[in-house]
Amino acid sequence: MRDIKFRGKRLDNGEWVFGDIWQHNGRVDIVDHRAKSHPVDPETVGQFIDLPNYGVWEGDIYEFTRPWSNGSLERGVVKCTEHAEWAVNAWMLTGIYEHGKPIGNIHDNPELLQPQGE
Known part of the structure; x- marks a missing residue:
């Protein structure tokens, strides 16, 4: 269990x-x-998401690159989708977790979601 x-x-x-x-x-x-x-x-309040060899919290700010992209970094918030799947920027967390990391959370570090240069 x-x-x-x-x-x-x-x-x-x-x-x-x-x-x-x-x-x-x-x-x-x-x-x-x-x-x-x-x-x-x-x-x-946020739930812990236990991924293979990894774990993040709902509300964490996740920085990642998509494996097929040109290497540009994206940031988004870990949350549960309407289909009860964990995602960041609508990308399934289990598909990108090995290409990024949590860098903060929306409660302690909301400035991390501001566009760069602002």
């Missing part, structure tokens, strides 16, 4: 916490490995 993990930014100090998700009474918590519950900002 696959271990499903989540992360979110704590409401009390803004730090990341990792573990299981728990939603109740309009509140979202992440329960850490010590079974301690931490209220988190629901907008920052």
Whole structure:
């Protein structure tokens, strides 16, 4: 069975916490490995995507080159598509993960998605 993990930014100090998700009474918590519950900002919650020999988080900013391109770098956000597949810029993550890497996330590094030179 696959271990499903989540992360979110704590409401009390803004730090990341990792573990299981728990939603109740309009509140979202992440329960850490010590079974301690931490209220988190629901907008920052993302799931871990476990790829072969690799792993990224939903909301990570991924920089990659398409294998068939001229080598130009692209950046995009890791997210789940409407078909429950993980993708970056509509390209399947499992097809490009070996041609790139996560360089930040949309919550801590939104400037990484700005066009170069701005």
